[in-house]
Amino acid sequence: MNKTLIPDLRKQRGWTQEHLASKCNLSVRTIQRLEAGDDTSLETLRLIAQAFNVKVGDLFESISDNAKGSEIKTMNDEQITQMKKRKEESKLIRNTIQMLFILAMMIFGYLLSNSSYTSVLGIIWVFLWPLGFYAIKLIKIYYIDPKLDKKYPLTINIK
Structure with missing residues (x-):
């Protein structure tokens, strides 16, 4: 399972899951799944990173899935x-x-x-x-x- 920093980033800003979802134009359920460590698309991660003004790689503490980690690293490098x-x-x-x-x-x-x-x-x-x-x-x-x-x-x- 991937260790995400999304809940920490959200709470640091004083945002609710609903607020983050509206900033990203995503559903609250998607935010809940992400915060639980579920997998998602790179586009969704990009939208969330954009809302927080950080790079996609900064959304994670650790990534255990090698394939997903490779995709995220590639996107981070491209950013x-x-x-x-x-x-x-x-x-x-x-x-x-x-x-x-x-x-x-x-x-x-x-x-x-x-x-x-x-x-x-x-x-x-x-x-x-x-x-x-x-x-x-x-x-x-x-x-x-x-x-x-x-x-x-x-x-x-x-x-």
């Missing part, structure tokens, strides 16, 4: 690989957007220095900096993260 790739790609995209924003602000600053509306444009320029960083954050949340979730599905909600 780690996807997490590394996602982090690298996210950093590259974020840096590119930041550099484009800084370039745009430099161009705006240049145009500002050659304008007859320097004082008005100067005020706008000062306020554009924080708005730009806020816009970058929104782009990350609403555009980049969903794209990366689709590309690296095993990393959704895992920090």
